Amino acid sequence: MEKFYSSLMTLRPMQAVVLAFLLVAAAGLAYAGYELSSRGPSNDLAEDQQLIPIGYGDLVRQVTTSGSLVFANRENMTFGTAGTVDELMVRDGQVVTAGQELARLDATTTASLAQAVAQAQVDLIAAQKALDELVTPTALGLAQAKQKVASAEFDLKSANEALDDANVPFSQDDIKTQEQTVASAKSKAQAAEDSLGQLGQSHTQSLAQALLTKADADSAWVDAKNALEAYETANSATLDAARVTQAEAQKNYDTSVLELETLLGSQAAGVAGLGGPILQSQDLLALRQVRLEAANADLVKLEQLQAKRDKTESDLAAATAAVADLNTGSVTPSVASQLAKIETARANLEEVKSLGLDTIVAEAELAALRLGLSAIESGADPIQVSLSESDLVQARAKLATEEQELLDMIAGPDAITLELRSREVDVAVANLAQATQGLGYVLLPRAEDLALLESKLTVAQAAYTTALEKKTAATLTAPFDGFIAEVAVSEGDQVGANARIVEVVDPSVVEMDGIVDQVDILQLKEGIAASVTVDALPGRVLTGTVTEIASVANNQQGVITFPVRVQVIVPEGVQFRDGLSAVANLVLEQQLNVLLVPQTAIFGSFQAPTVKVQTDSGIVDRQVVLGGSDDFWSEVVAGLEAGDRVVMQTSEAASNQFGGFRSFGGGGRGGGGVIIQPEDH
Numbered sequence: 001m002e003k004f005y006s007s008l009m010t011l012r013p014m015q016a017v018v019l020a021f022l023l024v025a026a027a028g029l030a031y032a033g034y035e036l037s038s039r040g041p042s043n044d045l046a047e048d049q050q051l052i053p054i055g056y057g058d059l060v061r062q063v064t065t066s067g068s069l070v071f072a073n074r075e076n077m078t079f080g081t082a083g084t085v086d087e088l089m090v091r092d093g094q095v096v097t098a099g100q101e102l103a104r105l106d107a108t109t110t111a112s113l114a115q116a117v118a119q120a121q122v123d124l125i126a127a128q129k130a131l132d133e134l135v136t137p138t139a140l141g142l143a144q145a146k147q148k149v150a151s152a153e154f155d156l157k158s159a160n161e162a163l164d165d166a167n168v169p170f171s172q173d174d175i176k177t178q179e180q181t182v183a184s185a186k187s188k189a190q191a192a193e194d195s196l197g198q199l200g201q202s203h204t205q206s207l208a209q210a211l212l213t214k215a216d217a218d219s220a221w222v223d224a225k226n227a228l229e230a231y232e233t234a235n236s237a238t239l240d241a242a243r244v245t246q247a248e249a250q251k252n253y254d255t256s257v258l259e260l261e262t263l264l265g266s267q268a269a270g271v272a273g274l275g276g277p278i279l280q281s282q283d284l285l286a287l288r289q290v291r292l293e294a295a296n297a298d299l300v301k302l303e304q305l306q307a308k309r310d311k312t313e314s315d316l317a318a319a320t321a322a323v324a325d326l327n328t329g330s331v332t333p334s335v336a337s338q339l340a341k342i343e344t345a346r347a348n349l350e351e352v353k354s355l356g357l358d359t360i361v362a363e364a365e366l367a368a369l370r371l372g373l374s375a376i377e378s379g380a381d382p383i384q385v386s387l388s389e390s391d392l393v394q395a396r397a398k399l400a401t402e403e404q405e406l407l408d409m410i411a412g413p414d415a416i417t418l419e420l421r422s423r424e425v426d427v428a429v430a431n432l433a434q435a436t437q438g439l440g441y442v443l444l445p446r447a448e449d450l451a452l453l454e455s456k457l458t459v460a461q462a463a464y465t466t467a468l469e470k471k472t473a474a475t476l477t478a479p480f481d482g483f484i485a486e487v488a489v490s491e492g493d494q495v496g497a498n499a500r501i502v503e504v505v506d507p508s509v510v511e512m513d514g515i516v517d518q519v520d521i522l523q524l525k526e527g528i529a530a531s532v533t534v535d536a537l538p539g540r541v542l543t544g545t546v547t548e549i550a551s552v553a554n555n556q557q558g559v560i561t562f563p564v565r566v567q568v569i570v571p572e573g574v575q576f577r578d579g580l581s582a583v584a585n586l587v588l589e590q591q592l593n594v595l596l597v598p599q600t601a602i603f604g605s606f607q608a609p610t611v612k613v614q615t616d617s618g619i620v621d622r623q624v625v626l627g628g629s630d631d632f633w634s635e636v637v638a639g640l641e642a643g644d645r646v647v648m649q650t651s652e653a654a655s656n657q658f659g660g661f662r663s664f665g666g667g668g669r670g671g672g673g674v675i676i677q678p679e680d681h
Contacts, residue, residue, distance in 0.1 A: 059591040065514030069580040073506035080473040083109035096478040105474040113471040120464040127460040131453040145439040152432035159428040163421040170409040185399035192392040199375035246295035256285040364396035482506040515561040544568040595636040601648040612647035
């Protein structure tokens, strides 16, 4: 090369001119040869046309949007429970890792949350146990249900038998058998009484017996006194009037008797005309006799009460004297206890009487206690006395029951007994039905019961989960790797359940918010690819994905747009900041490695598109089948091959009948599609 330059430097001026002319001529001939070879035999091209070869390339239609970068994955942390901030472990801007502790509530609140978790767990276990027992009954529950059925069946059988017995009159043999049973019960009662009496000794004078006698006398005197006072208080005026009425009735009666006797005497002496007066006198006497008897009856009541009180006063005086004579002795604790039992039994008997209940047992208890008093006073073992008293009570109660049964047998069936037995049968039937139904529920639970317990279990599970979440949230931890954007409280602050404590941001998840025109929105889909450029990273193209497309449009002065969100893949070693501006190209459609022809090379009509192809015989029109297209290129499905040279219209002013076909295949109207030029194969 150095020799070539040296030779040129040695040329004379004329030689240099000749050499330059030769080079220009050679270049002109070469260009003319190229033009002739390119135009072919019939290269009749207009000034605004040229021949270009076609080849394979990528047809891509896309829409462009701009916006700013944001950190989408950010969380405002709250305790979820009111309390006091006990400790803060982070500060603004601090980098944190997932699970790192950020803040903690006070110990008192934490303890109450732990207690709530424990209670919720107990409730959950109880709900689960109830459901399990309903679905799979325990052996004990099943046995108890079966036992209830068996018991109800036995009660029904007994009730039916009792009803049958009540309906059928007893035979003489049955009555004799019952009489023997009564006799046996009497014998046992007498034996029990004798056994209790033998525990004591015979005492002519007994302080305990005297006290008991005095207590009885006191009670009787109080009853008589109360009855008389109640009568006198309620009828004092009537009593006085009754005495006057009785005296007048007696006087009138005596007068009528004398008058009648006088009339009868005169009639016997032969005085005539006395029949009428005698009859009138007899009627008046009868009337006055009735009045006298009524007045006497009123007075008798008072006289009886007075006599009863006088008698009880006499008995009380005698009993008091007897106690005074024996007062030198002392009552032992056992005797005092027995006397207290007697008073309790006496009160119980009065209460039973007032309620109109059967007094057989109450009377037997009082009699046994009174009989046992002598044995207790004689020094007998109180336990043995108590057992003997119990035997006597049972024996007398049994005797009373058997005697009543005998009376019922002699009386025969009665309507009241039959009604009672019939009701007992009805009750037994209902109890059996209920027990059978209960057993059925144990073996096969009702759907509504099962649904109820399942609902309770669901509620208990939710309550336990909530309580556990609240307890866990009492100590805030980072939900992901990132940094603290803000600490909103200080240690010692009282905070509410939803008060913001710290904000954690994940810088690895970056998104861009943009808008897309309504003409392109229907062609967008979530998941399509995007290429993103960021002003802060000139010359770099980042990849992204459409993650969200708004379903509601924005309308600003008649311009309809739809918000979209693109997630951007952050390059290794790059740390973005909130708010950086960015541009995203969203791929609407792409066809890779397809045969492409310029839109300006297409002629013909929409139904029959053609292209002008250079052949050996010249430029000819050839019909083609087209696929997708944009504003610049169309896919050739059939009619051309890679390397074919076609005529392309170069003048923007040129027009042809195919001009309306330039958007065949649905090119993006407002998107500004990026076209990858076809490769020449």
